Amino acid sequence: MTLILDILTTAAILFVIATGLLTIFGVLKIINFAHGAWLTIGAYCAVAVGQLGWSPWLAFPVAFVVGAVLGGLTERFIVRPLYARPLDAILATWGLGIVVGQLITLGFGRDVQFTAPLLPGTADILGTSYSIYRLFALGAAIVIGLGFSWLMEGTRLGLSARAVIMNEALAHVLGLDTRRIRWVTFMIGCGLAGLAGVLLTPLTSVDPNMGLAWLVGSFMLVMVAGQSFAALALACLLLGGAQVLVSTFLSPILGGITVAVLAAIILRISPKGFSRV
């Protein structure tokens, strides 16, 4: 039972991170290699909120807003000028990720940080006791995932974003404001990464490079999923599940590379990955 809950929690958090990456990839046609840095920013928002003595719950809105605002500035001043040169744009996001990591080191030091537990204690579920916070993280990730699906499927902004993903040239000649859609998408994607960072803080240690492993994992998931959110959810569940199993039964270090290795194998066997799901 603990194992199942662990798998679900890991998959749900992976999904929150990877949906942002996938949406940015779909709309802007670039992989945002700074995405991991936004996860770190989110986590340090939680640390900062703790140091300021605010309620730890405030970390969620703070991280979303900080992530989205910094994302908006990044899109406007770094990605947009390079839009005609996608490779340079991707390199620029990679460099930005490194800069963000250094800035955080400057501000908070290299050491691992800890935050106050949000929800201490355990709950009994079908006979096993399980951390209440992990249950909350699972629920929160599912709520965020559902909220995001609603945004994409149920709102005009989501429809416009999907139109740009499917056929940007057509969206442009129909008069959609493709520039604004790219901007808002980048902001929301970065905000989601920030949220995921806060969700993670009580579960893992917070250090300036914590985002990197998650970036690599979610990048591979996006490659496997193609442009489909359903495929992404499935990939998170399967590969995230495999990661938990390997970490639990073999070694946590192997677990860390499970997603990347499995994704590479899947892409080798079926270049389209799960995109037809």
Next chain:
Amino acid sequence: MAEALQDATVKLSLDGVTSGYGAIDVLRGVSLDIREGEIFALMGKNGMGKTTLLKTILGAIRASAGRIRYEGAEITGAEPRALIAAGIGYAPQDQPLFQDLSIRDNLRLALPGDAHLPSALERVYGHFPFLADRLAQKAGTLSGGEQKMLIIARALMTEPRLLLIDEISEGLQPTVIARIAEALREERRSRGTTILLVEQNLDFALGIADRWAVLKLGTIDDAGPAGADAHSRILRHLQI
């Protein structure tokens, strides 16, 4: 004075427009006047630059020389978004629909917001009633003819004052062509819409157009009114 009066009746004018892709010029100094309320057929063989011309008018491709005026104001270099807001409608030729979106969402994307969606939908159902019963169907699963009607319907959603239509009759059987011709005639009759029709189907084009021009290697090669000799004159240009 006389010139000013004449200007007032010109809906769209191109003056020495040159444009293309990268370093290659496809249009080489195209000059053309489309009058208020007329249906104008632009003919020409494959690859002569007809689509490039429409995309240049709409601002999807930038003119490297020349001027484009719409309703008396210069629009050279304007963005599609601004021109659509100013009353231009476009029915594109290549990949014209979001295949994986429903009919309703395809139509919805023509409008900048959902406030006027119900009334705009009602309007286009008037031309193509089948759309009303199939709103949830994905555009990609419609038949070829139904897709063409959806493309026209979408272009009509914004009640454009100038319609740019790119080879809508391509691959269609006569009954569907007739329905589209009727919709365009009705649109002009009721709202005075000016239509620039890019076509290769002579019978369809001359059946509804007032004037025509032939585009050849990026310039206007011949032009005239849709009179008795139009058919044979255009045919001469379209033959290889």
